[in-house]
Every structure is written in structure tokens, then in C-alpha cells.
Amino acid sequence: MTQAIKGRGSRTHLAGRFEVTTADAVDDGWHPDDSEEFADPALRTTVTEETARSIISRNQSPDIPFSQSANPYRGCEHGCSYCFARPSHAYLNLSPGLDFETRLFAKTNAPELLRRELSRPGYVPSPIALGINTDAYQPIERRLEVTRRMIEVLWETRHPFTLITKNALVTRDLDLLAPLAAERLVNVYFSVTTLDPHLSAKLEPRAAAPHARLRAMAKLHEAGVPVGVMAAPVIPWINDHELEAILEAAAASGAGSAGYTLLRLPHEVAPLFRDWLQAHYPDRAAHVMSTIQQLRGGKDYDSRFGQRFTGQGVYAQLLARRFQLALRRAGFHERRGDPPLDITRFRRPPPPSPARKASPQGELF
Structure with missing residues (x-):
């Protein structure tokens, strides 16, 4: 495959790192004039309902807030070509490439699981980051509303949480987010990779357009919901020149805090991103990867705490300096920043009623 697929960030079913065997399509030359007949069908999104066993994940990473x-x-x-979560699909024996963005799984029992885990006597409240591995407001949320039902549980229990999204769909839930914000129980962040809609369509083909994210940010801000921006990821020679403009646009849309992260290429993301570069920017692909390796100690990726988000070397130092100057110029230092979330309001829900044992004689009523 040589061309990008419209509406998709990847153009290959790259095998996951745990696969024992792989399949490759080969043109045997027997049908040189039948390209339409033998072309790949349109890749449609399929959603499988998943009964999850737990819903709250915990980490002790020193560089995660x-x-x-x-x-x-x-x-x-959303199909973001650079998504650090793509390798998680390998655990399902699926491709971190096209399968990650076309074969989705919805944890439809997530709200009930969340309520059960919050009801445990030993549970200690701490802000929950909602939708970190994959976007909680991706397009299927419009129909399935799993995220909304989870937020209803968090509102019922007054449990603090944060959100980060690339989708303007978040404004649908303002009826929940506004009262949560009034009690200091939620902060919402928008990931803005670029202000160029053409570049956005290549990098993150099914995410909301940049101007739609900024409009959503302004709408939440006007409703009293604290909002912030993450310029993420910063990709050398692709979108790094937009850092200052992104922060200025976010500040004008009401963002009270800002951050950035450098492009991360763990596991299968590295070959997938290299392929994306060849499809869209073949003239600068080598230069981009050379700079990334300079930032990562000569490798495509360095997973060490304290290094993975910012990189190392001269370019990383210049980027950090630019970010600090851009913060000042956009006025972020005079803003309130992220308001602290209140864990004292937490109301532990009652434990679920134990299921009655089935009788071998059946039930009369």
C-alpha cells in the first residue's frame, strides 16, 4: 500500500509485537488490470461490547500528575497517527495500526463497575483521569454514552476527576460538567496538536477540527468549567513552529493552564509513524526522525521517567525555553491555573445488593 487511506491515520495492519505469525499481501501479477476488483474494501468501524472486570487503573509514575x-x-x-496507546491493541492480538482505529471495544458495564469500586470500604478518593489511554469522547460516545453515564456516577458520588479530549462532543455534557465545576470537582483539558485543519486531517483524521476544539473550550469556560490546553504532541519540523500560536489561541478561548509533550514513539508506534511520514511528508521524513533520535539518545524512543515527555539535548532545551516564553506572552502566569479538586465532598455509594443464589427448584415469583 502506497497511499494514505482517507479518514484513517494508519495505512497498514502492522502486526503486534506478540504475534507469532504474520500475513503479507503479495501481488502475484496475474491480474494487472483488475486493481478495482482486488482493492481493499472500505475500512468500517466495528464496535464490540466488552464486559470489563475492573475500571479504575492505578499507576505510581513520578512524572504523571x-x-x-x-x-x-x-x-x-480518532486515528491519531502518533497515539502512544496504539500498542495496547497488541494485547488483544489485534494490529496497533488499522485495527486500533477500526476495531473498537466499549466497556458498557463501566458505570456500574465504577459505582461498585467507589463503594468499597477501603477506597480512598483521589482524582480520576477519565479517558487517558483512548479519548472518552471519540465519535462512538455520541451513540453509546458510556462516558456520560460514568460522569453521572461521579456527580452522584461527588468524586473529583479530570478529562482530556480532542472532541467538541464534550460540550454535550455541560449539564453535568457545570455543576461539577461549581463544586470544584472537574477540570477539562483539550489536546491541540495544530491550528492547521489540513495538517490535523492528516495527523488525527477523525478528531474534531482545531477551531471546533477552541470553540468548545470557550463554551466550557463561559459555563464556569475550568479548561486547559495541552500542545501535544510537539513533532519536530511538522508542528513545532505552532507552539506559540496554539497557546495564544487557547488563552483567547479561556484556557487557564497549558502544557506540552514531545512526540512519543513506544513499541509499534515508531514504525507506524515512520510509515505516516513516508505517506505525507517523504521529503522531510529522514530529517524528522533524525531530530527525534537526537532527542531520545539515538533511539526512536526513551521511556525513562523525566525524559519521555520532554526529551533531552539542545532542541529539547530550546523547546522548553520557547514554551516558558509563550506562557508569559499569552498571559498564563497571571491566570489561576488548574484549580485544586476537592476530595472532601466524596459520598461513598452504598454497596450493590448481593445477587441471590439461584435455587435448584426455580422461582415462583
């Missing part, structure tokens, strides 16, 4: 997270979905239709 949260210890708990919850993900309503596996896989993400």
Missing part, C-alpha cells in the same frame, strides 16, 4: 484513571473504550476512532 494523577494516580488513578478510567477508560470507557479500547481503541480510538
Whole structure:
């Protein structure tokens, strides 16, 4: 395959790192004039309902500002070519490439699981990051509303949480987010990779357009919901020149805080991103990867804490300096920043009623 697929960030079913065997399509030359007949069918999104066994994940990473997270979905239709979560599909024996963005899994029992886990006597409340591995407001949320039902549980229990999204669909839930914000129980962040809609359509083909994210940010801000921006990821020679403009646009849309992360290429993401570069920017692909390797100690990726988000070397230092100057110029230092979330309001829900044992004689009523 040599051309990009419209509406998809990847153009290959790259095998996961745990696969024992792989299949490759080969043109045997027997049908040189039948390209239409033998072309790949349109890749449609399929959604499988998944009964999850747990919903709150915990981490002790020193460079992550949260210890708990919850993900309503596996896989993400946004199709971001650079998504660090793509390798998680390998655990399902699926491709981190096209399968990650076309074969999705919805944890439809997530709200009930969340309520059950919050009701445990030993549970200690701590802000939950909602939708970290994949976007909680990806397009299928419009129909399935798993994220909305989870937020209803968090509102019922007054449990604090944060959101980060690339989708303007988040404004649908303002009726929940506004009262949560009034009690200091939620902060919402928008990931803005670029202000160029043409580049956005290549990098993250099914995410909301940049101007739609900024409009959504302004709408939440006007409703009293604290909003922030993440310029992420910064990709050398692709979107790095937009850092200052992204921060200025977000500040004008009401963002009270800002951050950035450098492109991360763990596991299968590295060959997938290299392929994306060849499809869209073949003239600068070698230069981009050379700079990334300079930032990562000569490798495509360095997973060490303290290095993985910012990189190392001269380019990384210049980027950090630019970011600090851009913060000041956009006025972020005079803003309130991220308001602290209130864990004291937490109301532990009652434990679920134990299921009655089935009688071998059956039931009369």
C-alpha cells in the first residue's frame, strides 16, 4: 500500500509485537488490470461490547500528575497517527495500526463497575483521569454514552476527576460538567496538536477540527468549567513552529493552564509513524526522525521517567525555553491555573445488593 487511506491515520495492519505469525499481501501479477476488483474494501468501524472486570487503573509514575484513571473504550476512532496507546491493541492480538482505529471495544458495564469500586470500604478518593489511554469522547460516545453515564456516577458520588479530549462532543455534557465545576470537582483539558485543519486531517483524521476544539473550550469556560490546553504532541519540523500560536489561541478561548509533550514513539508506534511520514511528508521524513533520535539518545524512543515527555539535548532545551516564553506572552502566569479538586465532598455509594443464589427448584415469583 502506497497511499494514505482517507479518514484513517494508519495505512497498514502492522502486526503486534506478540504475534507469532504474520500475513503479507503479495501481488502475484496475474491480474494487472483488475486493481478495482482486488482493492481493499472500505475500512468500517466495528464496535464490540466488552464486559470489563475492573475500571479504575492505578499507576505510581513520578512524572504523571494523577494516580488513578478510567477508560470507557479500547481503541480510538480518532486515528491519531502518533497515539502512544496504539500498542495496547497488541494485547488483544489485534494490529496497533488499522485495527486500533477500526476495531473498537466499549466497556458498557463501566458505570456500574465504577459505582461498585467507589463503594468499597477501603477506597480512598483521589482524582480520576477519565479517558487517558483512548479519548472518552471519540465519535462512538455520541451513540453509546458510556462516558456520560460514568460522569453521572461521579456527580452522584461527588468524586473529583479530570478529562482530556480532542472532541467538541464534550460540550454535550455541560449539564453535568457545570455543576461539577461549581463544586470544584472537574477540570477539562483539550489536546491541540495544530491550528492547521489540513495538517490535523492528516495527523488525527477523525478528531474534531482545531477551531471546533477552541470553540468548545470557550463554551466550557463561559459555563464556569475550568479548561486547559495541552500542545501535544510537539513533532519536530511538522508542528513545532505552532507552539506559540496554539497557546495564544487557547488563552483567547479561556484556557487557564497549558502544557506540552514531545512526540512519543513506544513499541509499534515508531514504525507506524515512520510509515505516516513516508505517506505525507517523504521529503522531510529522514530529517524528522533524525531530530527525534537526537532527542531520545539515538533511539526512536526513551521511556525513562523525566525524559519521555520532554526529551533531552539542545532542541529539547530550546523547546522548553520557547514554551516558558509563550506562557508569559499569552498571559498564563497571571491566570489561576488548574484549580485544586476537592476530595472532601466524596459520598461513598452504598454497596450493590448481593445477587441471590439461584435455587435448584426455580422461582415462583
